[in-house]
Amino acid sequence: MTGIPMTLAQQGIWFTERAGGASTAYTLAVSLTVPGPVSVDEAWAAVTKRHPLLASTVVETDGVPLLVPTDPATVHHGEAGAAAIAAEIAAGFDLTAGPLARCAALRAGDGSTVLLIVAHHLVFDGGGKDVLVADLARAIAGEALDAGSPTALAAAVQAQASRIAGALPAARDFWSQRPAPSTEVVLPGLSGTPTAAEPATQLDIEWTRELDTALTAGAAALGATRFELLLAGLHAVLARYGNGVPSVAVDLSTRRPETAGELGMWVNELPVTVEVDPAASFADLVRAVRAEARAVYEYREVPLGRALPGLPPRPALAPVSISYRRLTTQSATVDWLLAPAAVRSALHLHLVDAPDGLSGRIHVPERLLAADDAARIAGHLRVLLAAALADPDRPLGGLDLLVPAELALLDRLNATARPRPATTVLDLVRAAAQSTPDATAAVGDSGTMTYRELVAAAHRIGHGLRRRGVGSGDVVGLCAQRGVELVAGVLGILAAGAAYLPLDPTYPVGRLDYIATDAGIKLILGHVSAAPAGLPAELLPLDGLAAFADEPDTEPTATDPDGLAYVIYTSGSTGRPKGVEIGHAALANLIAAMGELIGAAPTDRWLNLTTLSFDISGLELFAPLTTGGRVVVAADAAVREGATLARLIRDAGITHVQATPSSWQMLLDAGWTGAPITALSGGEALPLPLARRLRPLVDRLINVYGPTETTIWSTAASIPAAPTRVTIGQPLANTTLHVLDSRLRPAPVGVPGELCIGGAGLARAYRGRPELTAERFVTGAGGQRIYRTGDQVRLGADGEIEFLGRADNQVKLRGHRIELGEIEQALLGAPGVVQAAVAVRVSELVAYLVGAGDLPPIRAHVAQTLPRYMIPMHYVRLDRLPQTLNGKLDRAALPAPDRTEAAPVTAAPDLTQIVTGIWCEVLRVDEIAPDDTLFDLGGHSLTIMQITARVRKALGVEVPFDVFFDTPTIDGVVSAIDELRQEQPE
Structure with a gap:
């Protein structure tokens, strides 16, 4: 069949259209406004004769596509208006029916x-807009247009193909030395990278006259074009978002003199990828971008898919793209910025540089990026460019970036200052005892104590410790069984002016020995039956408080509000455990802040569920005892058994329960039907499905967050009745939150960054670890001391902090950056999944599931939610997820998957022979080794289409294009064909 062959770039678009997901993203539009009514039908007929591609359709023969003539579209007449124009642009094209262009007179x-x-x-590009507008205007004016020559177009296509063939070896060498464009990008508020074209949000970019003038002056000063300055600015903004090696796809014209007046797709999209050093200047970046862009220009005609065989099909070459057109004349009657209703990338900038200044639009997928976030991105580009052009030698990491609204939000977020008297929690307990001395203070299996009895016992213990040489500022180990004597022991150590060091009797003796020795404890207070032998200090028996019976119950010494309250050891990600020193002022502030947040009353009954070695136990003890409430110490059985815990909550009239999500899950799994309590969840990320299940069963659900180093909790979020998301909320009183980039500069709203915490809750130091202290407790902007949590979060426009996961819980797998928590959240949304965890085992993602859900619907759910590279390879069912002693997920204890799998079904030999024959025919080779890949043999998008066409004809199945990229061998394709044939109905 006669027709015009496609250029390689056109073949790439046709391949993408065939692969699916392009929607209307490949639709281009331009409008021309003329005075009065005009004879459009005749003009349009003349234009389509001048440019026959406008009246063409696609015909594919044996996988080879051609552009074949068809009847031109009739002109549509209607009323003008934004809605009418949008509807015309949104209407797609049937590429195999044609025609591939239409005209409307509105x-x-x-x-x-x-x-x-x-x-x-396929038949139009940005440069062709000038040609089309000029020819249409001439036709309307009655000027005759020469008829186009399909033969000349075919010759131009063939000439370009010959040039590409000659340039291909050098282009492959060039691109092999550069990273392939990433499929991912970090943008403010972006909830996922598009895997197909998406309905678009389009916003105008407002450029000030001052910035436009600065662009011109900057281009002259830096020896670059205005476009290169804009491209460098975009790279700088992307780098500040956390994209260390930003890649931006750029539209490059491939027109030559012989095609200057022709329509068609004379353009090629290629990436400009530059590693950005935040310490480098903007001038340095401009030079690097200019050099890379001009190096790329040398290969502007060679499609990247040909230069990088095996590059999987994707709707966009890179997740960020830019198109730029420089106009030499101004025309108010032409709208150059009309764009399709769909966008292929996560962010596309469409810029037109006219004599009266720069204009443009930003296009983002409306499902994945809110309009406010898109406007903020445009604002960041303006702010950064203005700062960079004003001082091009300033380091990129120090350039202004945030828009005024973001700066105001940060000020509001951290307006948390509250006055606090100098006091200690012990002083507050004493004050409560004076108010209600006979009220019950503590209850447990070992008995009950009133406030009078509790304070008296604490004083006697304090005297006993002082008499045995414990002084103010010393550290005393506490190794005790759960019960009221443990509560008295904590307060007694504080009464002696010392700090307590939890020594959990369930811990291995080796760990206890290390902690006690490292902390330099003076002695150990504890139960004889609980404390293991061999600890490196004298044990002072707490049993029955008999050892302190003869001590006075007066205050043994004044407690110093500036003194040390406790030392608690946490596990490091590497190396030995580290002791965190928490002062009295920090602890007292936390207790007061939580009281302000959730309220405090003598009628409160707090459940002490947590081991003393987990710092959150401090809230369970001191929140009730400092306000006249009651602490109910749970027995060991209640900690481990959901049914026992449920009975305790009911029988003891508990009003406040604090637990990890794992413990809440245990309670729910035991059939707990709820109680009128304030529930606090912390210590781990609270999954949305769990929050939705728990929230209706309690009066209030508070999600709390805080590292040990910032005194128990630093943020809190009240979960609404029907939650759609779970955040960690906002800072507590006298706490400041900072979402910072790698240079400790504020990250924009919606951009992931490291959470750093300042304020009254900061620990003094890591005990005996000055180097580690200096590493994690740093000086932030304004000279404030802050703690680097190592947690990844992002700040929402509503001021809520969203927890994303540990920075060290992010993995790189086959070149993809993967946050395991994102996969876990997706799994939790699958039917029947109660708990989920993900780990990497031997370079494969493994999902661990608790629940009764069937695997096929679980796999189907994650396949609809996650990109292919984030879908677990193996699934392991567990009765429960392993936990650390503090009730958190113990990821290291997740078992290795059973890799014993059924042997794959071997396809029939004749099937392998048929596919091999097709490959040899298309690729023009005589034989193919088992491990030869399609791309090793010179395969590309056109050969894939030819192979699929022959397979369709010979075997009656349509092989998805993805198969050739995922498993590009004969065996891989044969296996896919075999599966497809088995799925076909009888």
């Missing part, structure tokens, strides 16, 4: 006519 209210031309990118 009457405006002022009597003028808007001529709108919409065409598929």
